[in-house]
Amino acid sequence: MEIGDWTATPDLNDIYREIRALGLETNLAELEAYGFTVIEGALDAATTQALKAKILEIAEARMGKPLDPEAETEHSEVELIPYLLYKDPVFKQAVLNQKQLALITYLLGKHCILSSLTCHLKGPGGGGLLLHSDSANGIPEPFSAYSHVANANYALTDYTEENGCLAMVPGSHRMHRQPTKWETGLDGNRRYEHVIPIEVPAGSAVVWHGNTWHGSFPRKKPGLRLNLATYFCREYIQPQEAYRYHVPDGFIGEGEDRLARLLGRDLVHNWRDEGAGAKFAARHREIGRSRTWQN
Numbered sequence: 001m002e003i004g005d006w007t008a009t010p011d012l013n014d015i016y017r018e019i020r021a022l023g024l025e026t027n028l029a030e031l032e033a034y035g036f037t038v039i040e041g042a043l044d045a046a047t048t049q050a051l052k053a054k055i056l057e058i059a060e061a062r063m064g065k066p067l068d069p070e071a072e073t074e075h076s077e078v079e080l081i082p083y084l085l086y087k088d089p090v091f092k093q094a095v096l097n098q099k100q101l102a103l104i105t106y107l108l109g110k111h112c113i114l115s116s117l118t119c120h121l122k123g124p125g126g127g128g129l130l131l132h133s134d135s136a137n138g139i140p141e142p143f144s145a146y147s148h149v150a151n152a153n154y155a156l157t158d159y160t161e162e163n164g165c166l167a168m169v170p171g172s173h174r175m176h177r178q179p180t181k182w183e184t185g186l187d188g189n190r191r192y193e194h195v196i197p198i199e200v201p202a203g204s205a206v207v208w209h210g211n212t213w214h215g216s217f218p219r220k221k222p223g224l225r226l227n228l229a230t231y232f233c234r235e236y237i238q239p240q241e242a243y244r245y246h247v248p249d250g251f252i253g254e255g256e257d258r259l260a261r262l263l264g265r266d267l268v269h270n271w272r273d274e275g276a277g278a279k280f281a282a283r284h285r286e287i288g289r290s291r292t293w294q295n
């Protein structure tokens, strides 16, 4: 059907039209049905390579030792490499990738903000990252049907279970709770019976609803598994990383309004002497126009 300028769904009309124009309607159906979807080829080979190289450089400096992505045996378990956004222009490109951002906008509305940009760098051994929902840190259960947080996670190395890939529990966004301690395991006799490996080539983006149970398998061979987690939240949630008051001069280019909003420019709360001002009035006008869940 043709999507009109329907007054009941003012934000959704544009969001849906963009998803259709980008050829993502099947991804949208998968996201609704299973709580996650894979966009293969979301990044071209050169961007995938650039992200991987930059993250390795940052991780080596942070961890104070050389890392061998093909043959690493020393570094086991998961190391979180945080706060990547301002470290190289290629990270901004990954956040603004149209396809993942269109699905994130569907899940979180057009006022969502970036919560964190991190890499889960994983070497061989250990127990993997146990199953969890990202609706953590104070979001009460039962979770709501709509997302408060959402994740678009790029694979920067080829994903297989043996390589330590992402793990998902299809349909778990409808459980509206965290897994219990009997439902978190990935390996051996603790492995949760419904978990599946996301075996996709490097450059894929996996997008999921904030409720969906996921984790990542232990790596069973030498080398490193690298991802880039672009993690977003609705504007009333405290972001994990500090962007709003720390944007480097010149970082937001001419016309990059969406980037500015993602970094907190349009957030209304947290005023000082300037008061609520024009931002508050503008938001009230906008909300008055529509009270659907997309706002």
Ligand SMILES: O=C(O)CCC(=O)C(=O)O
Residues within 6 Å of the ligand: 120, 129, 134, 151, 153, 165, 166, 167, 214, 215, 216, 227, 229
């Ligand atoms: O290591 C992974 O692939 C999973 C990371 C994860 O749980 C997340 O980004 O929320």
Ligand SMILES: [Fe+2]
Residues within 6 Å of the ligand: 132, 133, 134, 214
């Ligand atoms: Fe997670």
